[in-house]
Amino acid sequence: xxxxxxxxxxxxxxxxxxxxxxxxxxxxxxxxxxxxxxxxxxxxxxxxxxxxxxxxxxxxxxxxxxxxxxxxxxxxxxxxxxxxxxxxxxxxxxxxxxxxxxxxxxxxxxxxxxxxxxxxxxxxxxxxxxxxxxxxxxxxxxxxxxxxxxxxxxxxxxxxxxxxxxxxxxxxxxxxxxxxxxxxxxxxxxxxxxxxxxxxxxxxxxxxxxxxxxxxxxxxxxxxxxxxxxxxxxxxxxxxxxxxxxxxxxxxxxxxxxxxxxxxxxxxxxxxxxxxxxxxxxxxxxxxxxxxxxxxxxxx
Amino acid sequence: xxxxxxxxxxxxxxxxxxxxxxxxxxxxxxxxxxxxxxxxxxxxxxxxxxxxxxxxxxxxxxxxxxxxxxxxxxxxxxxxxxxxxxxxxxxxxxxxxxxxxxxxxxxxxxxxxxxxxxxxxxxxxxxxxxxxxxxxxxxxxxxxxxxxxxxxxxxxxxxxxxxxxxxxxxxxxxxxxxxxxxxxxxxxxxxxxxxxxxxxxxxxxxxxxxxxxxxxxxxxxxxxxxxxxxxxxxxxxxxxxxxxxxxxxxxxxxxxxxxxxxxxxxxxxxxxxxxxxxxxxxxxxxxxxxxxxxxxxxxxxxxxxxxxxxxxxxxxxxxxxxxxxxxxxxxxxxxxxxxxxxxxxxxxxxxxxxxxxxxxxxxxxxxxxxxxxxxxxxxxx
Numbered sequence: 001x002x003x004x005x006x007x008x009x010x011x012x013x014x015x016x017x018x019x020x021x022x023x024x025x026x027x028x029x030x031x032x033x034x035x036x037x038x039x040x041x042x043x044x045x046x047x048x049x050x051x052x053x054x055x056x057x058x059x060x061x062x063x064x065x066x067x068x069x070x071x072x073x074x075x076x077x078x079x080x081x082x083x084x085x086x087x088x089x090x091x092x093x094x095x096x097x098x099x100x101x102x103x104x105x106x107x108x109x110x111x112x113x114x115x116x117x118x119x120x121x122x123x124x125x126x127x128x129x130x131x132x133x134x135x136x137x138x139x140x141x142x143x144x145x146x147x148x149x150x151x152x153x154x155x156x157x158x159x160x161x162x163x164x165x166x167x168x169x170x171x172x173x174x175x176x177x178x179x180x181x182x183x184x185x186x187x188x189x190x191x192x193x194x195x196x197x198x199x200x201x202x203x204x205x206x207x208x209x210x211x212x213x214x215x216x217x218x219x220x221x222x223x224x225x226x227x228x229x230x231x232x233x234x235x236x237x238x239x240x241x242x243x244x245x246x247x248x249x250x251x252x253x254x255x256x257x258x259x260x261x262x263x264x265x266x267x268x269x270x271x272x273x274x275x276x277x278x279x280x281x282x283x284x285x286x287x288x289x290x291x292x293x294x295x296x297x298x299x300x
Numbered sequence: 301x302x303x304x305x306x307x308x309x310x311x312x313x314x315x316x317x318x319x320x321x322x323x324x325x326x327x328x329x330x331x332x333x334x335x336x337x338x339x340x341x342x343x344x345x346x347x348x349x350x351x352x353x354x355x356x357x358x359x360x361x362x363x364x365x366x367x368x369x370x371x372x373x374x375x376x377x378x379x380x381x382x383x384x385x386x387x388x389x390x391x392x393x394x395x396x397x398x399x400x401x402x403x404x405x406x407x408x409x410x411x412x413x414x415x416x417x418x419x420x421x422x423x424x425x426x427x428x429x430x431x432x433x434x435x436x437x438x439x440x441x442x443x444x445x446x447x448x449x450x451x452x453x454x455x456x457x458x459x460x461x462x463x464x465x466x467x468x469x470x471x472x473x474x475x476x477x478x479x480x481x482x483x484x485x486x487x488x489x490x491x492x493x494x495x496x497x498x499x500x501x502x503x504x505x506x507x508x509x510x511x512x513x514x515x516x517x518x519x520x521x522x523x524x525x526x527x528x529x530x531x532x533x534x535x536x537x538x539x540x541x542x543x544x545x546x547x548x549x550x551x552x553x554x555x556x557x558x559x560x561x562x563x564x565x566x567x568x569x570x571x572x573x574x575x576x577x578x579x580x581x582x583x584x585x586x587x588x589x590x591x592x593x594x595x596x597x598x599x600x601x602x603x604x605x606x607x608x609x610x611x612x613x614x615x616x617x618x619x620x621x622x623x624x625x626x627x628x629x630x631x632x633x634x635x636x637x638x639x640x641x642x643x644x645x646x647x648x649x650x651x652x653x654x655x656x657x658x659x660x661x662x663x664x665x666x667x668x669x670x671x672x673x674x675x676x677x678x679x680x681x
Contacts, residue, residue: 045665046421047399072680079681138549163549164535247494247536250679261392262496263672 039270047264057271073255073272077279080252083241084234087173091230092223094174095181099222100215102182103189114186117179125176129243132172136163136244164246172240177233181226188222189215224291232280252276344374345609347600349433353379355594358601360385361394361405363584364539366458368613371605378604381597389539390495398423398589405589406598412583413497415447415454417663424453424587431599434606437626442583446660454585455602458620460557461579461650461658462498465491465541469569470551477576479506481554482525487532491544491553494536496675497661498580500526502554505577511659514667523674530678545570556582561619561647572647578657583623615642621650 005011039057042050061073102113120128135141143159150157162168192215200210238253250258256276259269358375360367364387372383386405388394391414398408399421410418418424429435432455435443442456464481466474471489475481481490492499500519501511503526509518533553535544541555542563555563557572564570588598605611608626615622615631615638622628622642631639642648664671 043669046417047395047668048421072677076676076680137544137547139547246534248530248533248679249681250676254679255676258672258676261390261396262675263669264392264395265669265672268669 035270036274038267039274041267041270043265043267047266049266057268058275060268061271061275076250076255077252077276079249080235083169083173083251084231086170087177087234088227088231090170090174091177091181092226095178095185095226096219096223099182099185099189099219102186103192110190114183117182121179126239126243129172129176129240132168132175132244133163136168136171138163164244164248166245166249168244169241172244173234173237176237176240177230180229181223184225184229185219185222188219192218221292224288228284228287232284235280236276344377345607347378347604348607349603351431351596351600351603353381353596353600355381355597357382357384358594358597359404359406360601361397361402361408361589362387363409364389366409366584366618367605368617370613371610374610375601375604379597379600381600383601395423403589403591404593406592406594407601408587408589409457409584410454410587412445412447412585413661413663415585415587418587419448419453423590425590425592425595426452427455427588428599432602434603437606437608437624439623439625442623445583447662448585454587455606456623457584457586458614458618459581459583459623460620461574461581461654462493462495462502462554462556463560463579463654464552464573464575465545465555465560465563466552466571466573467545467548467567467569468571469567470548474571474573475552475575476573477506478502478554479577480575481552482506482529484532486552488534489551490529490533491535491537491541491550491555492533493541493554493556494538496671499554500671500674501580501659501661502577503529505575505659511580512662512664514664514670516670519667519670519674523677526674527678542566556620557647557650558618558620561645564645564647574646574651574654574657578659579654581655581658581660612638615639615648619648621648 037051038049040051040053040055042052042054042056044050063070063072063074098117102110102117105113133140137143138159138161140163142162147157147159196214196218197210200214205213236253238251238257241247241249241251242254252272256269256273259265259272263269358381360383362385367385372385375381376383388397391411394408394410395414395418398405398418410424415424435451435455438456442459443451448454464475464478468474471486473485475483475486497511500522503522504511504513504518507518507521507525509515509522513519534550535541535553537544540559541553542559544550545553545555545559545563546566560570560572564572586602588595592598606624606627608624608628608630611622611624611627612631612635614620614624614627615635619642628639628642631642
């Protein structure tokens, strides 16, 4: 029997993926099915779920109210998307030079630099965002430093209102997701064969031309992978906005959370999360069709 | 080459795991320092009476920053029972966990309006008053309230109000009513609890409506009015609004009793104003969830932790309005400075007329999503 098991490659493979399969089914597939079912239900007076089949929750999300059309939820979704787009673009612009620097550093230094990129991630995400409050607040590190310099130059100084603000939210988001862009871009850049640069030079390409014709195209898989790793989580992240933005606005993540907590309306919350999921899926699909999956995700 | 790529992959996975763990949030709490327990061991008062307990564990599910560590250490010391503490920062969070079937908690601390909802849902068990001699230590003014008319399910823990806090050093004319908060002079300097019921409730009061209205037209009116104020709110914060107040990020707003007391200790010019419309009153309570696995330990905890010679510490650590007569008596003789500070402060010792004029939030059932809708529209901009 053991002999047969040793020859049965299919069974071996199945047993190897079994733990993952169980986890995925128990923690992803089943909850997702439950969410879909709940999203067609109704809320009872105490916030329980009445399981029926109604599209009411989806209609409400689309903006159809008894009083006419209202784009409230669309605006919330767009605000989240806009924040995600801004974050991703800034992160790409900041991550690329750093990844390039690391990839071009002497080989024995590279791991050290990567290590430095990763160190902040050893501290809890939420704590690091609170640290930004300390830096940005009216009497915070940044304002006192600026005030000190202004004092030395005898300039009048009025502390800046950095916190809480939407700008602070953007800073926090960029800070949080930067490493997720640096690593994949670095991996792409590091794989480029030095021969290609020599070939480009042999063909009289100047450094600028080499950069745009060789380096940038070959780093695209990393940029694509990094974009997926950044854009998708940013859409749903609301902790940064809550802490640095003073909870002045609602993002789509807050919307979902509030339905399960203060509104006690799980059906509507489920519908909102399903829509968010489908929307993200559609965006990702379009993006990967257009630009490829990003080798770095496929490889790692 | 290959090994380096592998290294990058492994570290990316590590980050992903860390971030996911961070998103998952709290969970367990920090282990208490053992030496501290030993320190205070000699000072632990004797339980009176000592209860018969067979359980060796007690699982508390309580508000963040609401139980002195000393009390937990002493209970562990005196009864030899291990105390596990999970925390929440909103009633809704606690309710969601319990109604989703979290079954291992022995004690929870629901606020008034969520109590009747929990009773209706069968989430709380009736208390056996024969096992609660501590009831005699509690001020009758905090018993038999509408959310649990005969205290069948709950015991009062602490109480307070949502009123106006103002740093008089920074604000020229302090507001006297909730309606005054709309003064354009205050725009950009306000902190508000991130609590839809409290803040919409306050707005309803300025319009002369009931804090528990279910009339969509009145809520619509409140929405329009609140949207105006919201533009000038710098910070919505239910975790620690005092922090921004102390740091000078904001100068006034609407917060809870205890936040105002702590802010005042740091910044003496902080004042607490009971608005002319009447404050929003609330009361936190202890209750035992249905099916609590260590109910005997829960009764022992209630009797011991609420004893006057232990509960007086609340005056120092978590200074809200204290419904525990025994604790106040104990403080009067043993810690007169704390007692005097408590009695002389209009923040903790809520004046009778403010209590008289106060309003209580109740569960609004069918209308709950209406309140959320208003909140969403205000913040959805």
